[in-house]
Amino acid sequence: CSSRNRHHSSPASEVPSPAEMEPDRPIGYGAFGVVWSVTDPRDGRKVALKKMPNVFQNLVSCKRVFRELRMLCFFKHDNVLSALDILQPPQIDCFEEIYVITELMQSDLHKVIVSPQPLTTDHIKVFLYQILRGLKYLHSAGILHRDIKPxxxxxxSNCLLKICDFGLARVEEPDQSRHMTQEVVTQYYRAPEVLMGSRHYGSAIDVWSVGCIFAELLGRRILFQAQSPIQQLDLITDLLGTPPLSAMASACEGARAHILRGPHKPPSLSVLYMLSDGATHEAVHLLCRMLVFDPAKRISGGDALSHPYLDEGRLRYHTCMCQCCYSVPSGRVYTRDFEPPADRNFSHSYDNSLLSVWQGxxxxxxxxxEHQQGKRVPLCINPQSAAFKTFIR
Structure with a gap:
């Protein structure tokens, strides 16, 4: 990056010496871009730089990227990753990719789960509390994440958690006649209604994913690890039992027939107690409320936060981790609302008005x-730098 500032320079005291600055490096790759750890030249702070390439290949890609970009700028929550800045775009004729700056986090939950690091019950409660806290915020804004996974x-390292990657996120569709894609959610965390081809689904698919992650935190292994969507469905019914017809009302004919022609399976939820010593009665009770086959009977993210299992996680988070509470000489001052919803719904009114790639x-x-108006000195890419040449490779 380079700072586009012809008149001012940052105080030398704000910029660390070269010895203190780690080299820029890639830290993650996804379906829709690459993320690098870089140094913000305005203050020397390490941040994450996400490159969104090939934005304008087609109208679908254009709409998806614009939706994700607007979401990152909309979010204002401690447990949801948001945009700190967006790099200044070139002239519109040369505008092909977008660079977004976000807070740099040290790791992700997948790396923690597969590591040899011990995970105590306190760790699990604090992690789960933050996931559900962030999810409540997203759902209250009318947003489905659609790819919750570790x-x-x-x-x-202080156990602060943020939900990220909104490339598959979209606004919840209240019209049940509107068809929604089934190409969402990594298979291991995919809800039964999506596996069974339901044309319409809601926020319950994210809660199912959180339930799978909760079990994975307890057992340090993936709960439903199948080779195919059909096998995935079979593993789910092995645990939950054969669902009643009412729970398959929105399923496609093929998926319903697959379930009905198989042998009747009783539920075997007691095996959840064998995940680990942390799988207490309270933990399994909450887990069973999340892993419900029928999405209409699955607990919501907001209601899950009220479960007694999370009381200790809430206390620990707001005692020493959150930014909404603070300490004074006489003690701790707690916020009035521990799990605030979004202050408004996320608007997607532009979706239907976008008719061409150039318009997008x-x-x-x-x-x-417009987003950069009144902000700090804008940043732009320096295409002559060695770091950029490595970045684009």
Missing amino acids: GNLLVN KELIHHFIT
Whole structure:
């Protein structure tokens, strides 16, 4: 990055010496881009730089990227990753990719789970509390994440957690006649209604994913690890039992027939107690409320936060980790609302008005330019730097 500032320079005291600055490096790759750890030249702080390439290949890609960009700028929550800045775009004729700066986190929950690091019950409660706290915020804004998995839950060494990667996120569709894609959620964390081809689904799919992650935190292994979507469905019914017909009302004919022609399976939820010593009665009770086959009977993210299992996680988070409470000489001052919802719904009114890629390019270019108004000195890419040449490779 380079700072576009012709008149001012940052105080030398704000910029660390070269010995203190780690080299820029890639820290993550996804379906829709690459993330690098870089240094913000304005203050010397390490941040994450996400490159969104090939934005304007087609209208679908254009809409998806614009939706994710607007979401990152909309979010204002401690447990949801948001945009700190967006790099200044070039002239519109040369505008092909977008660079977003976010907070740099140290790791993700997948790396923690597969590591030899011990995970205590306190760790699990604090992690789960933050996941559900962030999820309540997203759902209250009308947003479905649609790809909740351990790799999309960023964590720091102090156990602070943020939900990230909104490439598959979209606004919840209240019209049940509107068809929604089934190409969502990594298979191991995919809800039964999606596996069974339901044309419409809601926020319950994210809660199912959190339930799978909860079990994975307890057992240090993936709960439903199958080779195919059909086998995935079979593993779920092995645990939960054969669902009643009412729970398969929205399933496609093929999936319903597959369930009905198989042998009747009784539930075997007692095996959840064998996940680990941390699988107490309270833990398994909450887990069973999340892993319900029928999405209409599955607990919501907001209601899950009220479960007694999370009381200790809430206390620990707000006693020493959150930014919404603070300490004074006489003691701790706690916020009035521990799990605040979004202050408004996320708007997606532009979706149907975008009719061409060029129109989308103009709209995104204008959005970024407008977003930078009144902000700090804007940043842009220096294409001559060695770091950029490595970055684009």
